[in-house]
Amino acid sequence: MSRARIAIVATVVVAFVIVAGVLVYANQSHGGQKVTIAVTVTKASSMTPSDLTAHHGDIVTISIKSDTDGEVHLHGYDIPFDCVAGQTVSHTFTADKTGDFEIEWESASTHLGHLVVTP
């Protein structure tokens, strides 16, 4: 491959890296906030709100109030909420993993909602 060709390809690649770098820098999130989310689980089959969100690095507290005894499980973070009917159960954790994590009524594998942690 001639030098001119290498130079053209290299220029395109460098331009791509610079543009991507600038965009990534400009879109950095500002995690590290304290986030508190209160949810209600009804009849071991639905959760309100069902879509929970946080940023990477946030300190998240999820409080669950259920009208049924049983375990609500946050996958990925692997946190069990052992609910007793009528009482509120809370867990606080640092959102150190990004992704889309399912929340289930564990004994029946019923989908209740998710926690989405964005970068």
Next chain:
Amino acid sequence: MIPSIGILLHGFGQRYDLPISRYLYFVAAGFVVVVSFVLVVVFAGEKVGERAVQYPRRASRWLTSLGRTPWPRGVGGVIGVLALATVIVTGFVGSQKHPELNPAEYVVWIYFWAATVILSGLVGNLWYLLNPWAAIYDAASRFIPLRPAFRLPALGVWPAAALYFSFACLELTSGMSNRPSIVALAALAYTCLTLAGMVLFGRDAWLERCEAFTVLFGIVARFGPVEAERDESGRIAAVYIRPWGVGLLKDPPVGWDRVLFIILMLSTLAFDGVIATPAWQDFDIALEPIWLPMGSMGFFFIRTLGLVLLTVAFLLVFIAVMHAVLYFGSRKVDRKATISAFALTLVPIALVYNAAHNYSYVMVQSQGIIPVLNDPLASGWHLLPSLAGYTPSFALAQASTVWYAQVVLIVLGHIIAVYLAHLRAGERFRTMQRALLSQYPMLILMVAYTWISLTILAAPTTTGG
């Protein structure tokens, strides 16, 4: 209805992927277009005729000597047979209620289906070493003389394509891929079929034309950097190292069966991503009046219909583009041979999409088998108690890492595909101008396919997708 269907998706277990962020998506999509045209202009007319598809390769003495020993096949065969036995035994005996606690699901959908395909593209044909059915046949033939009773009719690789389609249906459309006993039953049935086929029609004839995975990995391994040459007796004469991708230029097998097999590779991979998108959910809901009354068959019907439609659409678009390529190439060439040869140049895009799509599946969910080893049959055993509390590490699967890995992979695959198609055009159409002209339709097809890959990766996923 829809969320509960969602749980059944994609082998088993859930995915944690976040869709690629919007800004990264636009940067990647734009770059793909720019780089495509830059590549074509930069490399225009560099090589034409036979020279265009010649590539550098270097003989590897130690790989040649290693390949001549029985060890790689022996060790690979033992691993393959053990894995097959694990799938059948744990699939039938292990936990049925929690597929994420059953090793059969991990071995089939993550270690074999996602990881072995990716690794074979990276290092070479691992299936040649691991194929458990070839290993069983070879071991048996040491003790019992096995002679084929029949001659396999000249069917090309149509039987392999049909079996590959059936496997894709098990994974994507049956809704049963997360049922370990069904997976084990399928593995057992396929074992019986393959062993019977090899005994009746001959080992190599069956493997090369009817065994779906041998044909599939044969195509995948063309991308890989290892090339083996054999003498007339089938013994390895030399092993070479070559750049990634160039093997797709070597002696392309000709036939519509081969073209369809490659298109099936592309469509099944894309479909796996498509069914996790809201667009599919809309299609699903729109056709509910047709499939809901069919009960459990309805799910299979709508999914299979979707897969067939996507395959037909991919095939029609590919053939239409190839007609444009042949028109602009304006040289009398063997149409079937040329179309078959160009089909192979799409393989890099499919492979990188596969790697990008399964990245976190392989990086994170694969670790789920570690605690399961403590009690693989869900019988209350404590074989390895120290592993029981293991939780998967996300070290290599944070969303930003996944996104960059995905985008870099997709762009790299696209560049390799465009370059290979360019070389192939130089070989077939002989002059710089014709090759260049013929490249534009192909370039549009490749950009479109890469955009589809990126769009699927950037689309918000639905439950369990």
